Amino acid sequence: MNDVVAPENLSKCDRTSRSVAIPSLSTETGALRTLSPSPLPVGGPAAEALQLARTGGARPGVGFARLRLEIERAWQTVMHLDCREALVIADLIEHRANALSAVVPKTLHCEIAALRAVAFVLQDDEAAALPAAWSARGPDASARTAHVASTVCRSVYWRLGDLERFYAVERVKLDKRPCRMQAVSAQFDLALDAAVALDQMRFSAARLLAGHALEIGRRLLGTHVLTDALPACIIAQVLYEQGHADEAEALLVARMPNIRECCAVESALRAHRLLARIAASRGQHGRALVILSEAEALGERRGWPRLRAASLAHQVEIEAGNGRIEQAEACLQRLAELAGESRAASSNVRFEITRLHTIAQARIALARSPSAVDLASLRQVHRDTVWRGRLYAAVPVALLLVEALLVMGERSEAIGVLVGLLRVAPSVGLYQTLVDCSAPVAELIEDIVQQRIVPVSDTRELLPYASMLLTRRQRDAGEANGPFAARRPNVGAGLSERERLIVALMGRGLSNKQIAVELGIAPETVKSHAKHLYTKLSVKNRTEAVTLASRLGLLQIPRSLSV
Template sequence: MNEAFVYEIDQDAGHRLPCAAPPTTHEVLAMRGLHVTPPAPVYVHEVLSSGRAGRERPAASVARIHLHLARAWQMLIRLRGAEALLIAQRIERQIGPLPGPVALAVRCEIAAVRAAALVLQDDAGAALAAALCALRLDAATPTAHVALTVCRCVYWRLGDPDSFYAVERREPGGQRGRLHAVTTMFDLAFDAAIEFGQMHFNAARLLADDALDIARRCGAGPAAIDALPACVMAQVLYEEGSIDESEALVAARLPGIRQGGTIEGALRGYGLLARIAANRRQPGQGLLLLAEADVLGTKRNWPRLRAASLAQQVEMHVAADRIDQAALCAQRLAVLDGQCGAASSSARFEIARYRVLAQARLALAQAHSGASAQAPAAVDLAALRQLHCDTVLRRDRYGAVTIALLLVEALLVTGLRDEAVEALVTLLKQAASAGLHQTLIDCSERVAKLIDGIVRGSIVPVVDVRELLPFAGALILRRRRAAADVQPGRDTVRDTARSVAAMGLSERERAIIGLMGGGLTNKQIAVRLGIAPETVKSHVKHLYAKLSVRNRIEAVTLASRLGLIRLSGCVHAGD
């Protein structure tokens, strides 16, 4: 575990206190470029002094404080971080007269509440400081599990997997409730996200599935608390070409993301749905989703979400040859980047990354359209190379793929064809070994022609690529099939008869999925069809397997997207 989490026992006070071994909390933050005020050391001193003071505080006050803490945790489970912070501030004003051991436990719990709430507000630096403070006050409390999870989240965000894996994995003591389940779910979701970033897709799928299973058992609420693992699973499905199933997973959670989801769920959810819209040649729908994400980012004060939305808007405008609109979005992104100097280092890195990608796409589009004779020189190769190097160092291989594709295109535009071919071959080797498909199928026309040239033999790389030819040929074939199946301006979903044949649904199963879309429970469906509730449950189980979904909302969303049903009412989450 990280050296900052070293403890020793004070035999006189009977509490765990931080030992003097470096680095300090502030030093840990400074090493990662996080400019935050270090937590005041007055906490432990106050605890010791209150332990020597009298114990005049009535038991009713302690009970009231514990009730407020329970409310704060409930707000966090509902992903309402701002309300949890307000409750924590009120509790702090009531701690003074409490006995020493009680005050210590309360301060530890408040610090853990604050850490989780600040993560929800996307303030990584302050969240890490609060989490370290909670662990130093008392690493033995049940809520220390939350503080450790916050540390893992921040290290993941910082692109520091070594520190992420070094954080202790601990089973909390005491009674396990919903808080423990939610914390464990997020632990698994972060593991899944890291594995996905390293393009270990099978591992990411297994971890995300475990996280979703925990969320189902603990009852995920309307705030889409399971959006992150669902979006990781959807990203894996997308890369495998299961686009309809991918969309169903995310679309089912979009209302909860709008209502009060996490930024990580919003980033992946909106981004993936916009990619799916682009894949189906529906830029209008994609741009509406991205505009909604921009508004949500402004409302929640999430500049990362706004930056991601603007960068993807640039990409979609460029694909539609709307260079002027792309330039306006790129300008807005540059202004946003300039306004985020006080953001945490992780947010600054990501916002700067989006800006570099947007500027590169815009410059490449201008070079292609001939809008400016100087456009090829405007492609900043040095910035793209540095960004690719930094992303690889953060072990985000999946994020590096997008940058590598842009770099290949930029090398072509600037006349460095041999280097472009070499970079593309390296990327194809990585993609073939990892099982990366759809991102390469979605590549630009310039890169696709380069891949096609390698397959046909008109372009001969320096290295032997015979083993890559089947994979590269399959990418080109799937790209052509997708282009042939898609007609711009029309809904590209399969018709009902074709969908039913593909999914193998029986007449009874179609009737049941239709009634589920009308909001009927299993018992109501049984009455309507005149069959036993157990029979309905059996049909529903087979439906989930055939549609590759995990609950009623996903099943109904996918069935609606495939044209199997027309939604006419609410969908109940349970039976």
């Protein structure tokens, strides 16, 4: 039997408990501590690793070339998000490397550390990822390993809100002909820079950096790559904030199959949350809840508590906003249980879940019993979010705080917080988040516009921008009153059954060649049908066709047709 571990064989292993003590650095105290990772499977690579540990590791016929092949397989496993299996393989490789210490260079030990660092960061475990990444950046590391490890360090510091250390990490120069892993790291580095710019509400810079990341990916990795999801999500967030919801949605819809299957938590979190937000802004609350339920299920399947928490908090917002208090409280209960389960998680995961839980509690209190709102906790969440450099994420918290202050009779403070946002908004491009504000906040904006209140400072320069926000809000409300199909009458009525089937299969992520195989027709015939349906839907490409068809409810496979 071939003793090279293949990723496809790992998923078939029986999973019973065994844990390996891994030293790591506490992000809160700086002290070394011991982590107990998720149970590892017994059988396959895990059983082999145990046997090697018992026998001292020596196995005849296993040399450096075999280890190199195995570590490349391990990287492939990580890229498919099979992080537990990758950590098992890393243990196995390390046992073999220790047995061959006379012939194994130190560069391989650095690469094993980098492999672990990537697996841990994809599991949202910054406390374990950071010491592994620093170990991988040793003087013996190859250029590829050093680049990957530096990217992991920057990712961890960004998540922790430690921008001083984020910028202090030395960048590794990209080779003229970089390997695939270096190219992926380079693209992700740019995406991290874009994410920081977005956090700080430098929207134009975020869009430029994310666009550059996409260009780097296309140039070095090809046109269809999984790693472009994060920069695409960042661009979509900027587009939505600028009032271009259709373009933002189209950018995400084309990538959703990959985001659901193969992308990291940051992409999944941003994409699902933004698509739900777009649906809710159009009055499609049922669709928004479906998107969020899918995100919650994906988070549970992948072991991503942050994704589950964000989904539940947004469900609370939608349910409470529509007066469905019992449903909102059920989501809040699941969020509270998740917070209890995550006490052993990394500090960033705990912070984010606690933050979302506090916000969800405030939303339900505002809907059920406004006097029960915990203003102190809400103020603290706002301060903590700003302190971590997440200024954009702090804006919805500030708007919620304004609403809570109003119902608690703290009108002067509410006006001060809102005026502060209105002063910043035009210069940074903050727009759609303010348009989406709650009715009480919109009424306060209107009071400012109509000069029915006297703020502490002069607000005359704010009036044109505030008036524009109200105008856009009224327009969006009018468009949301009727279904999208009603606003574009009969746009899908002219599609034939075959065209409806083809656009539905496009919506499932199938290429023209795959659709041709499914339907038993020639690829050129599929192209011809696609061209006709683009004309009938008045769209330019398959991304726009899928987006529009989704909003028209055309993505279901017709029952009268068998595929």
